[in-house]
Amino acid sequence: MLRRxxxxxxxxxxxxxxxETQVHAELxxxxxxxPIPGTPAHLPDGRVLVGGELAHDGYDARCLFADGTLLTxxxxxxxxxxxxLPTGSGPADLLVEASDGxxxxxxxxxxxxxxxxxxxxxxxxxxPGWHTAAVGGDVLAVGTASLDRAGTRWTVWRGDREVAVLRxxxxxPSYAPRPALERVTDRxxxxxxxxPEGHVAGRRLPVLLDVYGGPGHQEVIAARAAWLERQWWAxxxxxxxxxxxxxxxxxxxxxxxxxxxxxxxxxxxxQVDALTALAGKxxxxxxxxxxxxxxxxxxxxAGLAVLRNPELxxxxxxxxxxxxxxxxxxxxxxxxxxxxxxxxxxxxxHSLIELAAEPVRDPEQARPLLLVHGLVDDxxxxxxxxxxxxxxxxxxxxxxxxxxxxxTHLAAGGTSxxxxxxxxxxxxxxx
Numbered sequence: 001m002l003r004r005x006x007x008x009x010x011x012x013x014x015x016x017x018x019x020e021t022q023v024h025a026e027l028x029x030x031x032x033x034x035p036i037p038g039t040p041a042h043l044p045d046g047r048v049l050v051g052g053e054l055a056h057d058g059y060d061a062r063c064l065f066a067d068g069t070l071l072t073x074x075x076x077x078x079x080x081x082x083x084x085l086p087t088g089s090g091p092a093d094l095l096v097e098a099s100d101g102x103x104x105x106x107x108x109x110x111x112x113x114x115x116x117x118x119x120x121x122x123x124x125x126x127x128p129g130w131h132t133a134a135v136g137g138d139v140l141a142v143g144t145a146s147l148d149r150a151g152t153r154w155t156v157w158r159g160d161r162e163v164a165v166l167r168x169x170x171x172x173p174s175y176a177p178r179p180a181l182e183r184v185t186d187r188x189x190x191x192x193x194x195x196p197e198g199h200v201a202g203r204r205l206p207v208l209l210d211v212y213g214g215p216g217h218q219e220v221i222a223a224r225a226a227w228l229e230r231q232w233w234a235x236x237x238x239x240x241x242x243x244x245x246x247x248x249x250x251x252x253x254x255x256x257x258x259x260x261x262x263x264x265x266x267x268x269x270x271q272v273d274a275l276t277a278l279a280g281k282x283x284x285x286x287x288x289x290x291x292x293x294x295x296x297x298x299x300x301x302a303g304l305a306v307l308r309n310p311e312l313x314x315x316x317x318x319x320x321x322x323x324x325x326x327x328x329x330x331x332x333x334x335x336x337x338x339x340x341x342x343x344x345x346x347x348x349x350h351s352l353i354e355l356a357a358e359p360v361r362d363p364e365q366a367r368p369l370l371l372v373h374g375l376v377d378d379x380x381x382x383x384x385x386x387x388x389x390x391x392x393x394x395x396x397x398x399x400x401x402x403x404x405x406x407x408t409h410l411a412a413g414g415t416s417x418x419x420x421x422x423x424x425x426x427x428x429x430x431x
Contacts (some may be wrong), residue, residue, distance in 0.1 A: 004334070005338075006033055006334065006335045007029055007031070007032060008027070008028050009026075009035075010025070011023070011025040013048070025040070032257070032260065032335045032336070034053075034062075034253070034256070036052075036062060036064070036079070037079070037081065038081025038083070039081055045113075045114075047066040047069075049064060049065070049066055049094075050065050051063070052065055060074075060252040061074040061076065061077060063078060064094075064096070070119055071094075071119065072111055072121055076098045076109065077098055077103070077250060077251070079096075079099065081096050082094075082095040082108075082134065083095060083134075083135040083136075084135070085140070093110050093112060093113065095108060096109050096111055097131065103220070103249075103250030104190055105222050106132070106221075107123055107131050108133050109121045110124055127144060129147070130222055131144050132152075138158055140158075141154055141155070141166075142154065146222060146223060147177075147222050147223070150172050150176070150225075152225075153168075173224075175197065177227035177228060177230065177231035178194075179194045179242075180194075180282075182278075184277035184278060184281070185270075185273050187246065188251075189243060189244060190218075190248075190250075191274050191278055193239060193240070194227060194231055194234040195234055196237060197235055204284055204285075204286040205237065205284055206289035206291065206431045207238065207239050207275070207291070208291050208292075208293065209241050209243070209275060209290060209292040209305075210241070211293070211298045212294060212296075213245050213247065213248070213301045214296070214297030215247050215248070215249075215256070215259070218244050218249060219243075219244055220244045232420070239285050239286075243271050245266070246259055246266050246267070261346050263350060264304055264308075267301060268305060272305075272309060275312075290314060291317075292305045292313050292315075293316065293317035293319070293427075294319065295320055296322070296380060300318070300321045300352060302321070303318040303356075303388070304352060304355070306367045310365040310366070311365065315369070315370075315426070315427065317372065317423050317427070318372070319411075321380070321385065323387060324347075325337055325350050326344075326347050327384060333347075352388050352391075353387050354391075356388055356392045356395060357395055358395065360395055366397050366398055368398040369392065370400050370402060370423065370426045371385045371388060372401075372404065372411075372423075373401075373402075373404065374404040374409060375403050378409070379409040400426075402422065404419075
């Protein structure tokens with residue numbers, strides 16, 4: 001049970017005969033409560049498994065607890081409880097997905113839950129990459145993606161024996177992107193740089209910052225599929241950069257929740273600082289020619305960057321952007337910005353519409369925006385882009401609107417492919 005403010009929750013046990021409830025755990029956070037997927041759950045011995053944060057004695061971790069007893073080491077960032085491992089691995093052992101110091105990788109861990117076993121976590125996957133799993137009965141399926149191979153390789157296990165490899169019939173891409181993954185600034189922000197195939201050092205390239213930046217989602221991961229479309233952009237003549245700012249998962253709770261009620265300031269500052277730091281390490285990045293593109297939350301971020309930092313961003317593409325957070329999903333907006341009644345000034349500070357309506361003081365700094373939106377988008381409704389366009393027009397700011405007839409929140413199929421080429425034409429024109 002979670003209150004509307006999402007800062008306080010209770011884990012309740014309900015007696016199915018009487019309807020009486022008993023409190024098993026209380027979750028509280030002055031920012032917001034972030035349950036771990038797969039929890040709460042009952043362990044075989046009746047204890048209640050709960051996900052929470054360890055934020056004392058120098059620790060900053062997402063952990064698992066059983067009736068208040070710590071089960072996972074504070075070095076782990078627990079992402080999901082997959083389930084109970086098949087019989088033979090220990091009747092009380094759990095399988096979890098977690099990161100251990102490197103947010104671009106996700107591994108599988110066996111967690112002991114027997115009373116008296118202490119904190120006992122054993123990593124089950126060794127190859128670098130992004131691992132996932134499903135478990136049922138005595139069968140375990142493990143999916144492995146990496147930068148070294150295309151797609152996800154699924155293996156099926158029964159006990160300690162591998163019984164099958166699931167063959168993929170998907171087409172194999174003709175190229176293998178190799179992003180340079182590194183951590184930059186004193187915040188150790190995860191970043192990636194992709195160059196065109198055959199790039200010769202010393203040739204300066206325009207920069208395309210491809211962003212999402214929103215809570216709950218990472219872009220910089222050690223899986224080839226995340227970089228296929230981005231390699232296409234790089235091969236079109238860009239140094240493509242992707243940055244996971246504070247607010248994204250995988251590092252620590254404090255990293256994730258630093259954005260509370262100040263998404264715009266923290267996220268944009270991280271993107272700018274990381275891009276500047278990368279240019280110091282990658283001299284072929286031409287910061288005199290920077291464009292930014294993003295979709296959904298990333299569309300909001302792209303619009304924010306162009307309107308707030310025109311000295312750096314020369315143009316931007318904002319796909320299905322959230323332009324007014326008071327018009328978006330209530331639970332999502334209130335989790336990160338707070339209750340509207342407690343801070344309409346906070347919502348105003350994050351509104352692209354209010355920002356776009358400000359007078360243009362220097363016409364040379366009025367950077368062009370391409371706004372793209374599906375007209376039957378039921379997630380971020382098209383009114384977001386229409387209202388932003390009206391504000392941009394009223395202030396005399398250059399922009400174009402590309403409506404996608406019949407498209408929902410994500411342009412799919414051939415529409416997506418054709419849209420990429422229109423975006424490319426826009427970037428080449430303005431860079």
